[in-house]
Amino acid sequence: MGRWEPNARGRLEEAALELFAEHGYDQTTVAQIADRAGLTERTFYRHFADKREVLFGGGTVLEEALAAAVREAPAEAAPYDVVAEALVRAASFLDEQRRDHAPRRQAVIEAHAELRERELGKMAAWVSTLADGLRERGVEPRLADLIAETGVAVFRTAFATWVTDTRAQDLRSLLREAFADLRAATAG
Amino acid sequence: MGRWEPNARGRLEEAALELFAEHGYDQTTVAQIADRAGLTERTFYRHFADKREVLFGGGTVLEEALAAAVREAPAEAAPYDVVAEALVRAASFLDEQRRDHAPRRQAVIEAHAELRERELGKMAAWVSTLADGLRERGVEPRLADLIAETGVAVFRTAFATWVTDTRAQDLRSLLREAFADLRAATAG
Numbered sequence: 001m002g003r004w005e006p007n008a009r010g011r012l013e014e015a016a017l018e019l020f021a022e023h024g025y026d027q028t029t030v031a032q033i034a035d036r037a038g039l040t041e042r043t044f045y046r047h048f049a050d051k052r053e054v055l056f057g058g059g060t061v062l063e064e065a066l067a068a069a070v071r072e073a074p075a076e077a078a079p080y081d082v083v084a085e086a087l088v089r090a091a092s093f094l095d096e097q098r099r100d101h102a103p104r105r106q107a108v109i110e111a112h113a114e115l116r117e118r119e120l121g122k123m124a125a126w127v128s129t130l131a132d133g134l135r136e137r138g139v140e141p142r143l144a145d146l147i148a149e150t151g152v153a154v155f156r157t158a159f160a161t162w163v164t165d166t167r168a169q170d171l172r173s174l175l176r177e178a179f180a181d182l183r184a185a186t187a188g
Numbered sequence: 189m190g191r192w193e194p195n196a197r198g199r200l201e202e203a204a205l206e207l208f209a210e211h212g213y214d215q216t217t218v219a220q221i222a223d224r225a226g227l228t229e230r231t232f233y234r235h236f237a238d239k240r241e242v243l244f245g246g247g248t249v250l251e252e253a254l255a256a257a258v259r260e261a262p263a264e265a266a267p268y269d270v271v272a273e274a275l276v277r278a279a280s281f282l283d284e285q286r287r288d289h290a291p292r293r294q295a296v297i298e299a300h301a302e303l304r305e306r307e308l309g310k311m312a313a314w315v316s317t318l319a320d321g322l323r324e325r326g327v328e329p330r331l332a333d334l335i336a337e338t339g340v341a342v343f344r345t346a347f348a349t350w351v352t353d354t355r356a357q358d359l360r361s362l363l364r365e366a367f368a369d370l371r372a373a374t375a376g
Contacts, residue, residue: 078373079373080373080374113301113302113305114301116305116308117301117304117305120304120308142345142349142369143369143373145345145348146342146345146366146369146370146373147370147373149341149342149344149345150338150341150342150345150370152341153337153338153340153341154334154337154338156337157330157333157334157337157338160333161330178334181330181331181334182334182335182338182374183374183375185266185267185268185331185334185335186268186370186371186374186375187371187374187375
């Protein structure tokens, strides 16, 4: 990643999203992505394992952020708040991206069964990460699963608003609002 | 559906689950299913549109039960309780099946990407049905989505317990418990 390739990763992502939108995901090759970005295939593979990882490459970072947030939450924090804060932390990574990135990525994923599966697998991994983290904090296993699964459902709702309405607030705020709304709704 | 074919539907379902477990979903044909059940292919197609629908045929009934439950809930019921009761009603349909049906069905689905997609599509349809029903009751759209999505997440957790532990209580009770647990957890 020498100085002659400033923001190669971002350029490759942008090129890939453009080409996926123009020609479809299946019809786009790594060579075309590299070419559009003005970079070599070799540079592509320095940043991504394969074409699919252009869409999912950020997943590991988010998962690690979730795990760390659960681990580092104050001992006295309630499990629901621990999960809410962990997801808000993950959301803040997405808020730092270009505002049009997530909606365009989402459109590619939704048009493609294999990518939808991969995305759902990612969400399932988030549930596991959160549930494992809660269990390590001493939360009873079934309750840990319930709160983790619920938390990711709340995330999904806020995320759907965020990607469909690009004038909406940042994802972090939408998420905080959703967790508060659910708390109010369950209070009866 | 003459008298000479008692419980044809149930026999076809049982034969299909046996064959899917023995040879895999892809390797099983409708002819084999009918044969194992001691029925004709013609009878098969009187009950199911295709092989996949042996696994998903009950979906419409459950979706209609959900919609009806939301519609018929008392006007003063809180949205969270409306969704909880609707899902408990759907659960009671599953409780009426043979206790080993759902775990075996689940094993087939989890082994097969296309079927997992179909199952997730079904869950997404439940979310839409519940959210639409809540909106018709005057619940604000974003809150309707949030509660519907959360409700189905709670269902998924209870369902996972129910299919992995066949000595667990009935699904209805697990579900009621989970909704109460989430209420307690969000109360802090």
